[in-house]
Amino acid sequence: MDEKIKTFKALSDKNRLRILKLLEAKPLCVCELNAILEIAQSSTSQHLKVLKDVGLIKDKKQSYWVNYYLAQNVKDNFIREQLKIIAKSFNDDAVIKKDNRMVRKINRKSLCCK
Amino acid sequence: MDEKIKTFKALSDKNRLRILKLLEAKPLCVCELNAILEIAQSSTSQHLKVLKDVGLIKDKKQSYWVNYYLAQNVKDNFIREQLKIIAKSFNDDAVIKKDNRMVRKINRKSLCCK
DNA sequence: AATCTATATCGGTGATTGCCGATATGGATG
DNA sequence: CATCCATATCGGCAATCACCGATATAGATT
Numbered sequence: 001m002d003e004k005i006k007t008f009k010a011l012s013d014k015n016r017l018r019i020l021k022l023l024e025a026k027p028l029c030v031c032e033l034n035a036i037l038e039i040a041q042s043s044t045s046q047h048l049k050v051l052k053d054v055g056l057i058k059d060k061k062q063s064y065w066v067n068y069y070l071a072q073n074v075k076d077n078f079i080r081e082q083l084k085i086i087a088k089s090f091n092d093d094a095v096i097k098k099d100n101r102m103v104r105k106i107n108r109k110s111l112c113c114k
Numbered sequence: 115m116d117e118k119i120k121t122f123k124a125l126s127d128k129n130r131l132r133i134l135k136l137l138e139a140k141p142l143c144v145c146e147l148n149a150i151l152e153i154a155q156s157s158t159s160q161h162l163k164v165l166k167d168v169g170l171i172k173d174k175k176q177s178y179w180v181n182y183y184l185a186q187n188v189k190d191n192f193i194r195e196q197l198k199i200i201a202k203s204f205n206d207d208a209v210i211k212k213d214n215r216m217v218r219k220i221n222r223k224s225l226c227c228k
Numbered sequence: 229a230a231t232c233t234a235t236a237t238c239g240g241t242g243a244t245t246g247c248c249g250a251t252a253t254g255g256a257t258g
Numbered sequence: 259c260a261t262c263c264a265t266a267t268c269g270g271c272a273a274t275c276a277c278c279g280a281t282a283t284a285g286a287t288t
Contacts, residue, residue, distance in 0.1 A: 001128065001207040008126040012119055013276080030235055040278050045236055047276090064234055064286065081199050089192055093115045127246080144265055154248050159266055161246090178256070178264055230288085237282070245274075252267070258260090 004078055007054045011082065014095075015039060016047045020070065020086055021096050023057060025103045029065035036102050055079050065108070118192055121168045125196065128209075129153060130161045134184065134200055135210050137171060139217045143179035150216050169193050179222070 010016060015037055022028060022036060034044045048068055051057045055076060059068045074080040090096045124130060129151055136142060136150060148158045162182055165171045169190060173182045188194040204210045 001131070001204055001209065004203060005126055005128060005131065008122050009275090012122040012126050014115065014119060015276085017115070017119065039276090041235075042237080042279075043277055049236080061235095061285080064232095066235065078199065078203055081195075085192065085195050085199075089118060090115055095115065123245090129246085153246090155265075156249075156267080157247055163266080175255080178262095180265065232287070233285095235283080235285105238280085240279100241277085243275085243277100245272100247271085247273100249270100250268085253265085255263095255265105257262075 003054070007056070007079065007082065010050050010054045010056065011086075013047070013050075015043070016051055017086070017090065018095065018099055019044075019047055019051060019068075020056065020083075021090055022099055022103050023068060023070045024087060025100060027060075027067040027069035028103070028106075029067055029108060031065075032103075032106055032108055033068070035106070036099055056083065117168070121170070121193065121196065124164050124168045124170060125200075127161070127164075129157070130165055131200070131204065132209065132213055133158075133161055133165060133182075134170065134197075135204055136213055136217050137182060137184045138201060139214060141174075141181040141183035142217070142220075143181055143222060145179075146217075146220055146222055147182070149220065150213055170197065 018037060019033055022033060030041065030044055030048065033048070034041050037044055048057065048059070052059060052068075055071055055074065056079060057068050058071050059066050061067075070083065071079065074083065132151060133147055136147060144155065144158055144162065147162070148155050151158055162171065162173070166173060166182075169185055169188065170193060171182050172185050173180050175181075184197065185193065188197065
């Protein structure tokens with residue numbers, strides 16, 4: 001029960017839902033997400049930790065970057081169903097549509113190399 | 115988007131999930147829920163308000179009592195799906211099982227008439 | 229090995245939330 | 259119409275959370 005409550009809490013935040021919807025497009029690193037969300041890098045990192053802790057997303061280090069992506073082939077029924085619902089939801093939302101347009105234009109190299 | 119976030123928040127609380135699972139058994143008034151949850155009456159009332167506001171439950175005044183029940187034939191896809199998932203979830207949980215045993219024994223008259 | 233660079237973690241702050249006891253409300257009863 | 263009773267609302271308190279800037283970390287590059 002506590003684990004599912006933790007999942008509902010993870011899903012109760014606008015920026016975390018935006019992240020999940022962004023990851024539907026493709027795996028993204030922290031700085032890409034950060035650029036779209038327009039919050040502090042530490043905040044993006046925290047949100048990713050919350051989503052990862054409950055099993056909604058996973059990460060994979062690749063050279064300089066940590067790529068985050070939606071969990072695939074999830075065994076947990078509850079998490080799988082929630083991901084399915086989220087995939088069907090929010091697609092008409094103005095912010096989500098704008099985010100989606102941005103994520104398709106994004107160029108990691110121009111964003112992330114200081 | 116905000117409405118769905120509100121729904122996730124409503125689902126992010128142990129006592130509110132217990133209420134939803136209790137209402138799967140039958141409609142219940144505040145004092146019955148109260149007796150099972152063992153929290154202050156005002157707290158139970160607050161929780162019911164939160165669940166009702168997002169459309170997960172409804173209420174109907176009948177003589178002295180306000181009966182709360184799970185929303186039926188819900189048009190909103192998101193709410194309907196969440197109710198479906200909740201119906202499938204938590205059934206192995208110790209607290210939920212105990213609550214379920216209690217709700218089948220409960221006698222409104224012995225509980226609610228001061 | 230020294231230095232970059234992307235990301236994670238830390239400490240602090242304001243906002244939100246769950247809880248309670250006390251009180252208000254409003255429909256039912258006498 | 260006065261009273262009763264179940265429920266709703268209010269005010270206050272402690273815990274949790276999202277946010278930030280600053281700093282730590284660790285893998286990649288030189």
